[in-house]
Amino acid sequence: MSSTRQHRQAILLMIIAPAMWSIAGVFTRHLEAARSFEVTxxxxxxxxxxxxxxxxxxxxFTATLRAAGRWGVVSGFMWCLMFSCFMLAMTLTTVANTLVVMSIAPLLTALLAFFILGQKIAMRTWGAILLALLGVVWMCVGGMREADAAGGNAALGMLVAFAVPLASSINLITLKKAxxxxxxxxxxxxxxxxSCLFTLPFAWxxxxSLHDVLILAILGVFQLGVPCMLMLRAAPHLSAPELSLLSLLEVLLGPLWAWLWANETPGAATLYGGALxxxxxxxxxxxxxRAQTRNAADAGNPKQVENTGAVDGGRA
Known part of the structure; x- marks a missing residue:
């Protein structure tokens, strides 16, 4: 299979994965009794x-668990942080606020990829990260106003949510290093x-209810297990910043589902920032x-000097 086709398939997987991640907020808003640590x-x-x-x-199972080695342990700890802090933040503040804080992940990932992996980041990717951050700042305006109006819990929720993009960025770098x-x-x-071992003492x-357990079973399989596997399948064919940027689709879709099916109406700042x-x-x-198409055409020209690393963002 050509690298171009693999890249496009990886992008498709990284559209499906955040779309599945984005259902968490709307599902948790329909829980009856489970809260906070028990949800996690x-x-x-x-x-x-x-x-x-x-x-x-x-x-x-045993063979792959053993073969994962130290990279599996590091990645496992990062997944634990993401699993735990995401749901805790969601129970403390709105879906939109939680997802907005997570939007800083592409910048953190690009910086870590540059300094740790020595990965060249294409100018188009830096530009996209900066434009996305501008949108995030715009969205945060509305989120922080709500946090101030709602009191300590909303602000605490946004603080807890910050652990998610940090752990996500470290995890993506771990995937590329492995x-x-x-x-x-x-x-x-x-x-x-x-995550279970950490949260059980606080959840006990x-x-x-059975209703809640069924909802959380759906989330465990279709909002965590399946999309996380899809991301791992896409990871070898995309750069770390690309993975992180595409993950931002969750930020856009999460508030939309919460608006449509949980009556959480996003503010103007969330809508305009999300558009950016x-x-x-x-x-x-x-x-x-466009760059890949041009590079593929140039590859057929013997006079063309190969120099694609900086163009495609150093994609692995």
Missing amino acids: FWRSLFAALFILVWLGAQGR GAAVDLIPAIFIGGVL PLQA VLLALIVNEALGW
């Missing part, structure tokens, strides 16, 4: 069980188990496809 516990438990069954059915040869799907299992005694984030994603990928 059940969701993480079902995600871990899904990965266990998925790999076990293929007869490779390389395509290391299967890090078991790291999702590790993250789920660690468990109060979730979407524009940044579209422009970055459109220019990327």
Whole structure:
């Protein structure tokens, strides 16, 4: 399979994954009794069980868990932070506020990729990150006003949410450092188990109804397990900043679902800022496809000197 086709398939996977991640807010708004740490516990438990069954059915759970090694442990801890802090933040503040804070991930990822991986970042990607950040700042205006009006919990929720983009960025760098040869799907299992162990003491005694458990089972499988696996499949064919930028689709879709099905109406700042984030994603990928097409054409010209690393953002 050509690298161009693999890249396009990876982009498709990274559109599906954040679309699935984005359902968390609207589903949790329909819980009956489960709150805060218990929500995180059940969701993480079902995600871990899904990965266990998925790999076990293929007869490779033990082998892949052992092969993941230290990279699997590091990635597992990052998944644990993301699983735990995301749901805690969601119970403290609005869906839009939580997702807006997470939007700084592309900048953190690009900086870590540059300094740790020595990865050249294309100018179009830096431009997209800056445009997306402008949109995030715009969105934050409305979010912080709400935080001030709502009191300490909303502000605390946004602070807790900050751990998510930080852990996400470190995790993406870990994926690139580990390389395509290391299967890090078991790291999702590790993250789920660690998240369960961390949250269970705070969640006890468990109060979730059967209705809540069913909702959290859906989230554990289809909002965590499946999309996280899709991201890992896409990771070898996209640069770390590209992965992080495409993940911003969750920021756009999450408030939309909450607006349509949970009556959380986004403010004007969220809508206009979100439009800038979407524009940044579209422009970055459109220019990327154009650059790839040009490079593919140039590859057939023997007089063309190969120098594609800086053009495509140092994609692995």
